Amino acid sequence: MAGEPTHPEVTEVPGRTPSPPTVVLVHGAFTDASSWAGVIRHLHATGLRVHAPANPLRGLAYDAAYLRSVVRQIGTPVVLAGHGYGGAVITDADADNVVALCYVAGFGLDAGECLLDVTNRFSPMPGPDPTVAAGLPARSAADPDSELYIRRERFRDVYAADLAPGVGNVLSVAQRPIARGALTERSGPPAWARKRSWYAIAAADRMLSPTAQRFMAQRMAASEHVVDGSHAVPLSRPDAVAAMIREASGRGGDQGRLH
Numbered sequence: 001m002a003g004e005p006t007h008p009e010v011t012e013v014p015g016r017t018p019s020p021p022t023v024v025l026v027h028g029a030f031t032d033a034s035s036w037a038g039v040i041r042h043l044h045a046t047g048l049r050v051h052a053p054a055n056p057l058r059g060l061a062y063d064a065a066y067l068r069s070v071v072r073q074i075g076t077p078v079v080l081a082g083h084g085y086g087g088a089v090i091t092d093a094d095a096d097n098v099v100a101l102c103y104v105a106g107f108g109l110d111a112g113e114c115l116l117d118v119t120n121r122f123s124p125m126p127g128p129d130p131t132v133a134a135g136l137p138a139r140s141a142a143d144p145d146s147e148l149y150i151r152r153e154r155f156r157d158v159y160a161a162d163l164a165p166g167v168g169n170v171l172s173v174a175q176r177p178i179a180r181g182a183l184t185e186r187s188g189p190p191a192w193a194r195k196r197s198w199y200a201i202a203a204a205d206r207m208l209s210p211t212a213q214r215f216m217a218q219r220m221a222a223s224e225h226v227v228d229g230s231h232a233v234p235l236s237r238p239d240a241v242a243a244m245i246r247e248a249s250g251r252g253g254d255q256g257r258l259h
Contacts, residue, residue, distance in 0.1 A: 029177075061092070155172030
């Protein structure tokens with residue numbers, strides 16, 4: 001496991017006003033960047049600049065490399081926020097201008113760890129696996145892959161139980177799959193070992209166990225925010241999620257700590 005996180009000081013040039021941070025929001029599996037819509041509205045209301053790129057969901061190394069290229073083109077400090085699998089991506093996508101990390105019911109993996117290591121250790125809920133696979137053309141004869149979806153009839157129960165049934169049904173139809181290989185790909189050295197971190201624990205999550213979330217938050221010495229929400233907490237509690245991100249961006253103060 002990585003050592004104790006260090007929180008480097010930001011060096012300011014005398015006489016120059018530091019640039020306000022840009023927030024980059026990284027969605028997870030089974031959804032897209034529109035899942036951040038409510039959070040974006042709250043962040044815009046406080047004057048923060050926001051990007052919400054499409055996460056390719058093709059594999060950890062690939063997705064992290066793509067996000068890193070996006071972040072490096074931003075000419076300001078960056079606060080990275082990742083939901084679900086997006087947490088694993090921001091963990092692997094460190095760049096010099098990243099100043100803080102925000103995990104929203106997200107995977108804060110350690111070096112050499114994969115998503116299944118966490119989910120197998122902390123079972124989210126009893127019952128059969130809610131995912132179903134759809135085949136992809138093999139990249140090579142020795143390397144077939146497939147995409148994972150959540151079964152439509154189980155989507156609302158496991159992913160979005162605190163959203164209206166009609167909303168959950170729409171999300172189940174519009175979900176974006178993740179490549180199965182992303183679940184077993186090993187993480188590199190974690191950015192949270194070098195950057196300050198915040199973590200929104202979704203207390204009613206049935207996809208990623210709240211116990212697992214608390215474990216990951218504590219080992220990264222993150223500032224913890226416990227939110228009464230499902231795995232779809234960016235949609236169901238955008239106010240609480242945005243408050244945490246504002247705090248990480250230096251715009252929230254104590255008012256961002258919602259329990």
